[in-house]
Amino acid sequence: MADIILSIKNLKKYFEPHQSFAQSIVGGGQKKLIKAVDDISFDIRRGEIFGLIGESGSGKTTTGKLVMKLIEPTSGQMVFNGEDVTRLDKEKLKQYRRKVQMIFQDPYASMNPRFKIKDVLEEPLIIHKVKATIEERTKMIVKALEEVKLTPAEEYMGRWPHMLSGGQRQRVATARTLILNPLMLVADEPVSMIDLSTRAEILYMMKEVQKELGLTYLYITHDLSTARYFTDRIAVMYLGRIVEIGRADDIIDNPLHPYTQALIEAVPEPESGKVNIIKELPIYGEIPSPANIPRGCRFHTRCPYATDACKTEPEPALMLDGEEHYHACSRAYEIKADRSARQKTGSDPNSP
Amino acid sequence: MKSLLKVENLQMHYFTSKGAVRAIDNISFELMPGETIGLVGESGCGKTSLGTAILRMPTPPGRYVGGKIFVDGVDVIPMPEKEVRKNIRWQKISMVFQGAMNCLTPVYTIGHQMMETLNEHADMSRADADSLIKEYLGYVGLPPEIMGRYPHELSGGMKQRAVIATALFLKPEIVILDEPTTALDVIVQAQIINLLKKLKKQFNLSFMFITHDLALEAEVSDRICVMYAGKIVEFGTNEQIYGKQGPAHPYTERLLAATPRLFKKVDKLHFIPGTPPDLIAPPKGCRFSPRCNKAFGRCFEEEPSLVEIEPGHMAACWLHQRG
Numbered sequence: 033m034a035d036i037i038l039s040i041k042n043l044k045k046y047f048e049p050h051q052s053f054a055q056s057i058v059g060g061g062q063k064k065l066i067k068a069v070d071d072i073s074f075d076i077r078r079g080e081i082f083g084l085i086g087e088s089g090s091g092k093t094t095t096g097k098l099v100m101k102l103i104e105p106t107s108g109q110m111v112f113n114g115e116d117v118t119r120l121d122k123e124k125l126k127q128y129r130r131k132v133q134m135i136f137q138d139p140y141a142s143m144n145p146r147f148k149i150k151d152v153l154e155e156p157l158i159i160h161k162v163k164a165t166i167e168e169r170t171k172m173i174v175k176a177l178e179e180v181k182l183t184p185a186e187e188y189m190g191r192w193p194h195m196l197s198g199g200q201r202q203r204v205a206t207a208r209t210l211i212l213n214p215l216m217l218v219a220d221e222p223v224s225m226i227d228l229s230t231r232a233e234i235l236y237m238m239k240e241v242q243k244e245l246g247l248t249y250l251y252i253t254h255d256l257s258t259a260r261y262f263t264d265r266i267a268v269m270y271l272g273r274i275v276e277i278g279r280a281d282d283i284i285d286n287p288l289h290p291y292t293q294a295l296i297e298a299v300p301e302p303e304s305g306k307v308n309i310i311k312e313l314p315i316y317g318e319i320p321s322p323a324n325i326p327r328g329c330r331f332h333t334r335c336p337y338a339t340d341a342c343k344t345e346p347e348p349a350l351m352l353d354g355e356e357h358y359h360a361c362s363r364a365y366e367i368k369a370d371r372s373a374r375q376k377t378g379s380d381p382n383s384p
Numbered sequence: 385m386k387s388l389l390k391v392e393n394l395q396m397h398y399f400t401s402k403g404a405v406r407a408i409d410n411i412s413f414e415l416m417p418g419e420t421i422g423l424v425g426e427s428g429c430g431k432t433s434l435g436t437a438i439l440r441m442p443t444p445p446g447r448y449v450g451g452k453i454f455v456d457g458v459d460v461i462p463m464p465e466k467e468v469r470k471n472i473r474w475q476k477i478s479m480v481f482q483g484a485m486n487c488l489t490p491v492y493t494i495g496h497q498m499m500e501t502l503n504e505h506a507d508m509s510r511a512d513a514d515s516l517i518k519e520y521l522g523y524v525g526l527p528p529e530i531m532g533r534y535p536h537e538l539s540g541g542m543k544q545r546a547v548i549a550t551a552l553f554l555k556p557e558i559v560i561l562d563e564p565t566t567a568l569d570v571i572v573q574a575q576i577i578n579l580l581k582k583l584k585k586q587f588n589l590s591f592m593f594i595t596h597d598l599a600l601e602a603e604v605s606d607r608i609c610v611m612y613a614g615k616i617v618e619f620g621t622n623e624q625i626y627g628k629q630g631p632a633h634p635y636t637e638r639l640l641a642a643t644p645r646l647f648k649k650v651d652k653l654h655f656i657p658g659t660p661p662d663l664i665a666p667p668k669g670c671r672f673s674p675r676c677n678k679a680f681g682r683c684f685e686e687e688p689s690l691v692e693i694e695p696g697h698m699a700a701c702w703l704h705q706r707g
Binding site: 258 | 420426427522539540541542569570572573574575578581583596597598599600601602603604605606607622623626627630638639640642643644645646647649650652653654655656685700
């Protein structure tokens with residue numbers, strides 16, 4: 033049995049839409065709840081990198097906020113390190129946040145421009161009232177900077193954020209989380225604003241730190257290709273629900289849910305000979321609003337394989353395939369057989 | 385075949401208080417009818433500056449310092465602004481700006497904003513303009529009701545489609561697309577790319593496709609122009625850059641290695657250490673030499689020029705030049 037650090041059970045987050053004053057008096061029209069996260073369950077193992085993948089509107093960022101406890105869940109349960117953390121009082125919350133830290137998307141906005149790097153790194157120590165002498169604090173700051181390979185650390189400590197590149201800032205952001213010796217890091221699109229030539233450098237650094245310190249990461253992204261490099265396991269979200277979950281290699285080499293298949297086929301590959309080809313995407317239209325989730329399987333409105341049963345029958349739950357690969361498509365095997373038959377006869381427009 | 389657009393030794397600098405930033409430094413190329421040229425490079429390499437410079441609207445404090453831009457054989461740089469507006473901009477060359485979906489004004493309807501473009505560049509009755517807008521919305525797969533909607537009511541993909549329609553309805557020959565899909569999700573990105581390919585055929589367009597994403601560029605561009613620090617470092621066909629043989633310039637090679645691949649499992653992630661140079665005082669010799677893993681003595685002393693290394697394939701690197 034794997035050692036589980038974070039266990040999420042039937043977690044839901046519904047937002048109430050904004051109502052105008054007049055509407056609230058007359059009570060006109062029924063309120064449609066925005067189901068941003070709609071009953072998800074997953075476990076994150078100690079020491080793994082867990083990827084949460086989805087389009088905008090899939091609920092991946094809301095899930096990250098729930099894990100960080102920046103927002104309260106509507107219902108469901110979260111167990112972290114053996115302790116129920118679904119509802120926490122102020123003191124407990126502070127302790128939780130010390131163990132679970134976050135790296136934000138925008139390294140240009142996540143740092144106070146009036147703080148020197150030393151101050152940026154010292155702030156968590158002050159907030160969490162870490163008892164240490166000035167020498168001990170400096171030692172901790174130097175160690176954190178060395179962990180993210182910003183050396184010589186003494187030189188970086190005296191710099192201002194504007195003197196650093198995006199990649200260096202994201203290193204500082206990582207160092208800032210490490211200074212409190214967390215168990216888990218939540219990283220929401222940590223490289224999407226960084227130049228492509230340095231993106232890999234940051235992911236590589238984060239992975240080295242993770243291995244060295246035995247950390248656990250929740251990596252939230254829309255980018256499947258970095259997820260394959262970076263993560264051990266992947267959960268694919270669609271409209272607030274997890275539709276497929278498994279080892280990163282299994283998800284990408286053998287996707288079972290038609291939504292995952294569409295996501296994968298949409299990713300461009302740097303190879304020649306594709307300029308005049310119009311890609312046939314096995315998906316229709318755009319993601320519906322989470323205030324209006326389709327009945328039946330929530331993907332049926334965009335699924336090219338949907339049957340009447342998909343529209344009327346209750347939504348399929350996650351089903352196990354193989355060792356630890358789960359999917360939520362009742363027709364997964366028919367679709368797979370159909371796809372491989374098409375690929376064999378060469379009628380698949382994506383095969384050269 | 386005659387080229388649609390010919391850029392000759394173009395130089396455009398940004399004149400800042402700290403000195404002149406050499407954003408476009410001696411760039412020459414030709415765009416052929418029906419062709420897509422891809423412009424790739426890191427942020428700050430000058431690819432967007434080149435796009436706006438071609439449209440004869442360099443962003444202040446940018447000014448042309450030298451060179452010529454021929455559209456249909458006429459140099460547009462000395463042309464009066466009035467004439468550019470009447471005959472060139474949007475009539476011959478239009479542009480889909482970076483983050484276009486966010487540059488729609490939130491307080492006006494889509495129809496109003498599209499109408500504004502028509503009023504600015506064409507003499508047309510309101511009824512004609514109205515039907516023209518509806519026609520073009522149809523081409524990009526949007527219903528005519530969109531005209532009455534405000535930007536916040538539309539998804540990113542729908543806004544981008546509206547912006548593409550706006551770029552097309554004065555029948556330009558060349559469309560400059562500056563990161564047209566960067567803010568979009570991968571599925572919407574693929575849908576927009578399909579749409580652009582369809583429109584290109586339908587209207588016989590030529591594209592300049594600007595992106596930092598080498599993988600995306602491989603799917604759209606016939607020829608690829610790789611820029612680094614305001615200069616072209618490599619220019620070749622899609623096959624020459626992405627084919628088996630691989631690119632010629634170490635910069636292109638390393639950018640390609642840093643591009644994550646979905647179907648190739650690699651143990652180690654590659655990246656290019658360091659940052660692009662300061663364009664106020666670029667380094668001596670080859671501008672990429674401080675970050676290049678193949679640089680040798682000469683690279684730090686003398687700047688290589690862009691020379692043909694095989695038919696249709698140019699590179700600015702001493703590794704490919706003798707003597």
